[in-house]
Amino acid sequence: MAEIQLKHMYKKFEDGVTAVKDFNLEIKDKEFVIFVGPSGCGKSTTLRMIAGLETISDGELIIDGKRMNEVPSCDRDMAMVFQNYALYHHMSVYDNIAYSMKLKRVPKAEIKKKVGEVAEKLGLSEVLDRKPKELSGGQKQRVAMGRAIVRNPKVFLMDEPLSNLDAKLRNQMRAEISSLYQESDSTFIYVTHDQVEAMTLGTKIVVLKDGEIQQVATPKELYEHPDNLFVAGFIGMPPMNIFDGACVPVNGVLHIRVGKALLPLPAQMAEKLRRGDYINQDLMVGVRAEDIKLATDGQLESRVEVYEMLGDYAYLYLTYAGQKVCVRVSANTDVRRGDTIRITFDMEKIHLFDKYRKHRI
Numbered sequence: 001m002a003e004i005q006l007k008h009m010y011k012k013f014e015d016g017v018t019a020v021k022d023f024n025l026e027i028k029d030k031e032f033v034i035f036v037g038p039s040g041c042g043k044s045t046t047l048r049m050i051a052g053l054e055t056i057s058d059g060e061l062i063i064d065g066k067r068m069n070e071v072p073s074c075d076r077d078m079a080m081v082f083q084n085y086a087l088y089h090h091m092s093v094y095d096n097i098a099y100s101m102k103l104k105r106v107p108k109a110e111i112k113k114k115v116g117e118v119a120e121k122l123g124l125s126e127v128l129d130r131k132p133k134e135l136s137g138g139q140k141q142r143v144a145m146g147r148a149i150v151r152n153p154k155v156f157l158m159d160e161p162l163s164n165l166d167a168k169l170r171n172q173m174r175a176e177i178s179s180l181y182q183e184s185d186s187t188f189i190y191v192t193h194d195q196v197e198a199m200t201l202g203t204k205i206v207v208l209k210d211g212e213i214q215q216v217a218t219p220k221e222l223y224e225h226p227d228n229l230f231v232a233g234f235i236g237m238p239p240m241n242i243f244d245g246a247c248v249p250v251n252g253v254l255h256i257r258v259g260k261a262l263l264p265l266p267a268q269m270a271e272k273l274r275r276g277d278y279i280n281q282d283l284m285v286g287v288r289a290e291d292i293k294l295a296t297d298g299q300l301e302s303r304v305e306v307y308e309m310l311g312d313y314a315y316l317y318l319t320y321a322g323q324k325v326c327v328r329v330s331a332n333t334d335v336r337r338g339d340t341i342r343i344t345f346d347m348e349k350i351h352l353f354d355k356y357r358k359h360r361i
């Protein structure tokens with residue numbers, strides 16, 4: 001059981017940097033929460049405050065109803081896995097994994113059994129006698145995981161644990177972390193700058209920018225309903241196409257103007273724009289690569305600058321009205337670099353944002 005609440009948490013460093021601002025979050029038991037955002041946005045600092053490795057400047061950390069601000073790190077029943085593994089270099093793999101149990105004076109036979117089980121699960125049985133420097137990056141990462149797993153903590157805290165691995169190993173370890181989560185009863189808090197990792201692992205994602213929460217949502221909600229332009233541009237690969245646009249009435253029907261194209265709005269969106277006083281106002285129009293279609297009567301016309309084949313689909317890159325555009329098409333589509341194409345948006349799937357306040361309309 002671990003219900004974690006972060007209430008108005010701040011981190012102000014001595015040099016004046018406020019790394020975390022008014023962080024509010026409720027984490028339920030057995031959730032897999034991700035903190036994602038660009039480098040320097042305060043992910044590690046927030047995680048370290050939860051772990052007790054960093055003091056909380058203001059606000060409260062509550063776990064299962066109890067204030068934790070003053071509770072030392074070692075009494076928080078959390079296990080942390082770091083990007084740089086932080087192994088004990090003079091100890092063997094066996095001793096690294098066994099360390100916390102030895103400290104707790106767990107009987108030797110029990111330690112042996114537990115280390116054996118975890119090593120088996122993580123594919124480390126053959127290297128238990130080695131020192132960390134004799135291991136590959138992936139093996140070191142597994143030892144760090146093993147060390148956390150044997151503690152059977154209430155909460156796993158992971159700070160970019162896969163960032164030092166190559167792409168293939170990263171995918172493999174991602175799947176392993178996922179099954180570790182499925183099999184355990186622990187709550188996970190996981191920091192990454194990689195939105196693919198965030199989307200595939202998390203049950204709840206917290207998007208951060210400049211020390212402030214931008215949105216808290218499931219992966220699906222984030223993708224389908226980003227709350228603001230930052231989240232829209234950050235979540236999703238390729239990033240959402242974003243255009244300068246305007247809301248204009250044509251014969252009593254509201255349209256979006258993008259470049260020279262005039263695209264009629266679905267009734268519900270038109271109603272929102274009316275209510276928000278956006279008629280004849282500038283706004284930002286977001287549309288994902290898969291929501292742009294080739295159409296002979298499409299109003300947006302441009303030349304394909306790059307054709308990128310990715311198996312059963314391909315990306316076309318072009319420029320329209322000064323904006324770079326990425327269009328996803330089937331690999332069977334007979335369009336190549338240099339071709340001039342006409343495209344249109346799936347208007348039910350477009351995202352509209354306030355140009356100045358940056359939020360979703």
Ligand SMILES: Nc1ncnc2c1ncn2[C@@H]1O[C@H](COP(=O)(O)OP(=O)(O)O)[C@@H](O)[C@H]1O
Nearest residue numbers: 013015017019038039040041042043044045046
């Ligand atoms: N010990 C520290 N002293 C002063 N500033 C720090 C310290 N640790 C981190 N920061 C600053 O706090 C901000 C957030 O850092 P961090 O939490 O490490 O970001 P992230 O993990 O998202 O990359 C950054 O501007 C960073 O420079």
Ligand SMILES: [Mg+2]
Nearest residue numbers: 043044045159
């Ligand atoms: Mg960090």
